[in-house]
Amino acid sequence: MTEQTPGTGQAPRDDLPEPVVRKHRFSLSLIWLVPVLAALVGLSLVVHAWLQAGPDISITFQTAEGLEAGKTTVKYKNVVIGKVTGLELSDDRERVRVKVALNKSADGFATKGTRYWVVRPRIGLGGVSGVDTLLSGAFIGADVGDSKEEQYEFTGLEMPPAVLNGAPGKSFQLHTDDLGSLDIGSPVYYRRIQVGRVVSYTLDKDGKGVSLRIFVDGPNDRFVTRDTRFWNASGVDVSLGANGLKLNTQSLATVIAGGVAFAEPKGPHDDSPAAEDADFTLFGDEATAMSPPDGPPRYIRMRFNQTLRGLAVDAPVEFLGMNIGRVVSINLDYDAKHERFPVTVGAVIYPQRLGQAYDKLAAQAGTKDGRVDLGRMFAPLVAHGLRAQARTGNLLTGQLYIALDFVPKAAKAPFDMESTPIDLPTAPGSFDKLQEQLADIVTKVQKIPFDSIGHNLDRTLAELDRTLEQVNGQVLPQLRGTLESAQHTLGSAGNALSADSPLQQNLGSTLGELRRMARSLRALTDYLGVHPEALIRGRPDDPPPPERAHPPTRQGSKP
Amino acid sequence: MSAAPRAHELGIIGCHVCGLVCREPAGDDAACPRCGAALHRRKQGSLGRTWALLIAAFILYIPANVLPIMRTMSLGDADDNTIISGVVELWVKGSPSLAVIVFTASIVVPMTKFLVLGTLLVTTQRDSDWALRQRAKLYRAVEVIGYWSMLDVFVVALLTALVRFGFFSQVEPLPGVVFFGLTVILTMFASMSFDPRLMWDGPDHD
Numbered sequence: 001m002t003e004q005t006p007g008t009g010q011a012p013r014d015d016l017p018e019p020v021v022r023k024h025r026f027s028l029s030l031i032w033l034v035p036v037l038a039a040l041v042g043l044s045l046v047v048h049a050w051l052q053a054g055p056d057i058s059i060t061f062q063t064a065e066g067l068e069a070g071k072t073t074v075k076y077k078n079v080v081i082g083k084v085t086g087l088e089l090s091d092d093r094e095r096v097r098v099k100v101a102l103n104k105s106a107d108g109f110a111t112k113g114t115r116y117w118v119v120r121p122r123i124g125l126g127g128v129s130g131v132d133t134l135l136s137g138a139f140i141g142a143d144v145g146d147s148k149e150e151q152y153e154f155t156g157l158e159m160p161p162a163v164l165n166g167a168p169g170k171s172f173q174l175h176t177d178d179l180g181s182l183d184i185g186s187p188v189y190y191r192r193i194q195v196g197r198v199v200s201y202t203l204d205k206d207g208k209g210v211s212l213r214i215f216v217d218g219p220n221d222r223f224v225t226r227d228t229r230f231w232n233a234s235g236v237d238v239s240l241g242a243n244g245l246k247l248n249t250q251s252l253a254t255v256i257a258g259g260v261a262f263a264e265p266k267g268p269h270d271d272s273p274a275a276e277d278a279d280f281t282l283f284g285d286e287a288t289a290m291s292p293p294d295g296p297p298r299y300i301r302m303r304f305n306q307t308l309r310g311l312a313v314d315a316p317v318e319f320l321g322m323n324i325g326r327v328v329s330i331n332l333d334y335d336a337k338h339e340r341f342p343v344t345v346g347a348v349i350y351p352q353r354l355g356q357a358y359d360k361l362a363a364q365a366g367t368k369d370g371r372v373d374l375g376r377m378f379a380p381l382v383a384h385g386l387r388a389q390a391r392t393g394n395l396l397t398g399q400l401y402i403a404l405d406f407v408p409k410a411a412k413a414p415f416d417m418e419s420t421p422i423d424l425p426t427a428p429g430s431f432d433k434l435q436e437q438l439a440d441i442v443t444k445v446q447k448i449p450f451d452s453i454g455h456n457l458d459r460t461l462a463e464l465d466r467t468l469e470q471v472n473g474q475v476l477p478q479l480r481g482t483l484e485s486a487q488h489t490l491g492s493a494g495n496a497l498s499a500d501s502p503l504q505q506n507l508g509s510t511l512g513e514l515r516r517m518a519r520s521l522r523a524l525t526d527y528l529g530v531h532p533e534a535l536i537r538g539r540p541d542d543p544p545p546p547e548r549a550h551p552p553t554r555q556g557s558k559p
Numbered sequence: 560m561s562a563a564p565r566a567h568e569l570g571i572i573g574c575h576v577c578g579l580v581c582r583e584p585a586g587d588d589a590a591c592p593r594c595g596a597a598l599h600r601r602k603q604g605s606l607g608r609t610w611a612l613l614i615a616a617f618i619l620y621i622p623a624n625v626l627p628i629m630r631t632m633s634l635g636d637a638d639d640n641t642i643i644s645g646v647v648e649l650w651v652k653g654s655p656s657l658a659v660i661v662f663t664a665s666i667v668v669p670m671t672k673f674l675v676l677g678t679l680l681v682t683t684q685r686d687s688d689w690a691l692r693q694r695a696k697l698y699r700a701v702e703v704i705g706y707w708s709m710l711d712v713f714v715v716a717l718l719t720a721l722v723r724f725g726f727f728s729q730v731e732p733l734p735g736v737v738f739f740g741l742t743v744i745l746t747m748f749a750s751m752s753f754d755p756r757l758m759w760d761g762p763d764h765d
Contacts, residue, residue: 034612035615038616038618038741038745041618042618042622
């Protein structure tokens with residue numbers, strides 16, 4: 001077919017039929033498939049977008065830090081479920097309202113109980129979270145609730161929730177006096193394995209305690225039994241025992257950041273798992289947690305007539321060596337009658353810690369006002385000499401503790417069974433006795449007349465001094481003269497005895513004479529021996545003398 | 560007028576492909592005796608085709624602008640950009656010249672084509688003799704600039720291929736670019752299927 005009628009044909013062929021076609025825009029209908037197709041595609045896009053669009057919700061946060069309209073996503077388990085479409089201040093300018101367009105698949109998130117929070121990088125003692133958001137920017141985390149009720153206005157959390165909905169595990173309530181260093185997210189340990197964390201904490205309504213909510217992840221939540229004991233595992237537990245120094249911590253993180261630990265008590269106990277949201281007491285340390293239950297606390301009062309230096313609040317109160325309580329107050333009193341300053345010590349005791357003994361005593365004493373009659377329980381014990389004593393627990397520091405002990409031969413003390421709190425009679429402690437004895441000794445020592453002793457000694461010494469002076473002045477010069485004369489004598493004696501002295505020579509010659517005399521005497525006796533008659537007759541004329549009897553001596557001796 | 564006789568009036572027809580002039584055939588199914596191409600006086604169904612393609616191009620131009628065309632990821636930070644947001648971003652981030660280029664290539668050129676082709680079609684259909692020479696110039700201009708509007712598609716294709724540094728930096732094409740490419744192709748077909756000689760057919764026969 002032709003586009004147009006041949007315009008100005010000069011030779012009309014009237015015999016041919018004139019076709020009626022003029023402008024045939026619709027003749028080539030196939031080409032119109034293209035715009036139809038394009039329209040279909042566009043339409044499908046629109047429909048798709050419309051189907052994809054989920055509910056629009058608005059969340060309020062304290063700050064829009066890190067949030068960006070058109071860019072920040074909303075994620076649940078790291079799956080994108082929506083996008084921030086707008087940011088605006090709330091009417092009172094207190095908060096930021098974040099408009100979020102949720103995906104169609106996420107319309108379940110526009111329900112009551114869904115929680116939203118901003119995931120930003122957080123660095124805490126327990127670790128680092130949200131590092132990926134350092135680079136990618138913050139996103140809004142979501143956690144769906146159980147409710148089906150629709151809701152389109154939400155208040156965002158400022159902190160990520162510690163536990164996501166539907167996470168396996170159980171939460172429990174812990175009650176304690178103070179929070180310590182615990183915080184949301186603090187770990188919960190079981191046998192030093194982290195099994196949960198602290199989810200929240202609130203001050204009790206009366207302000208007298210703190211309730212913590214912890215969450216223990218499944219399947220470890222089954223280890224929390226009815227008898228499980230929880231304790232604050234913060235800090236370092238140093239104990240010095242017979243085995244030496246022991247340092248006990250849960251983990252390094254808990255030393256700084258705190259944590260909660262739990263365990264079953266030793267011995268027989270109820271093994272059945274605790275119910276969801278069961279209440280437990282959070283003890284200060286493991287030893288307290290593991291000790292038998294304390295029972296209700298009771299108050300006692302003691303008056304000491306002595307100084308209690310070293311006794312502090314929280315000092316232990318021991319009954320026959322068992323710790324049954326602690327000192328809660330120390331007050332100075334004035335006794336006008338005796339003009340003394342007694343110290344009133346208040347203590348809280350847990351009689352149940354005495355175990356079987358308590359059971360028996362309590363049975364004996366009966367109850368008063370729905371509680372065990374403590375006065376009636378203590379009366380016979382006091383009668384038998386039970387007294388409170390302040391004793392030295394540590395010789396180095398002088399710390400005192402209160403000991404309830406039976407004092408032999410204790411003086412009778414009045415005891416009022418009816419008073420509340422009961423007043424326990426006291427006795428001076430052993431250390432005080434020791435002090436008394438020491439004082440005794442000191443007095444005795446003081447009684448020694450050191451003054452007169454010193455005086456006498458002084459006089460004696462003066463005498464001695466004088467004597468010595470005398471000796472020096474008179475005796476010594478004489479002694480020197482004596483010594484000099486003695487020396488002189490000895491000198492002359494020496495002279496006399498020297499080899500060339502006349503005495504010596506005389507002595508020598510005398511001795512020579514004496515020898516010669518002896519020889520002649522011997523000759524005489526010899527001659528007499530041979531010639532005894534000579535005594536009478538006299539000596540004959542001399543025969544020629546025998547040659548042999550001539551000794552070659554220089555001194556010829558003549559008898 | 561100083562009307563030169565038209566081929567049709569002389570009973571001859573030229574081949575569009577090889578330019579051989581031969582006698583005008585009586586029927587429709589004539590073919591060029593030299594190259595074998597179909598012989599017709601004017602492009603077949605030119606106005607209809609052009610209209611159809613132009614409308615299709617315009618329809619596709621909507622998602623091309625609404626949908627993001629490119630996702631740039633750097634250090635885990637993903638950023639989706641539509642054509643307009645890309646232009647704005649370029650402008651804001653201190654490259655106004657680049658922004659102008661991209662804006663011209665992806666917004667001005669296609670829009671001009673739509674307008675020009677639309678005007679040409681309407682005036683041609685109404686056999687208007689208004690500003691014929693200018694219209695002819697416009698048509699030639701559209702033909703020339705047609706290719707340049709593919710700039711965006713090339714940019715996305717190049718970046719996608721080049722910027723592949725994994726976590727640090729990455730560029731991904733998004734559906735918008737497909738629609739944009741289709742728009743450009745369709746407008747080019749549209750301007751191709753338009754037969755400018757039709758402009759001269761109408762007013763000349765007085």
